[in-house]
Amino acid sequence: MFPEYRELITQLKTSDHHFSRLFDKHNEIDQQIKNMESHVAPGTQVEIENLKKEKLALKDELYVILKKASQA
Template sequence: MRKTDTLQDNRDIIAKLKQTDSHFAVIFDEHTTLDQQINQLEKDRVKHASRDEEIEHMKRRKLQLKDEIYKMIDKNKNTV
């Protein structure tokens, strides 16, 4: 996988994996949910200031999930 590949570039593989691999579907959904929660918290400056540590924890978890997602995409790249 190229370092510049994005989730959008791999949407066919992602769609297939979400249908055929329940673990992938769960971690992909968790990644999406975390992304939405982080964005929402960062938009609200009052909540953001009081929840910096929680946001950082969420970002670390999201990055772990992203790494796992890309490994699974790379592993399945030749099967689509």
């Protein structure tokens, strides 16, 4: 996710608690989706779609933080 911001992500994960929590939550949801899609964990199509929407909202929020931090 956001390879052009790899260094900034590493920096923010250690210096920005809010960013770190959002990043971890995004990765956690991504894993849940993978588990449901591969039938490792139970989940309906509706649940998967809702998780994907939540993951996308987190990604958008992370991107806003990255853009602001890169301009500072």
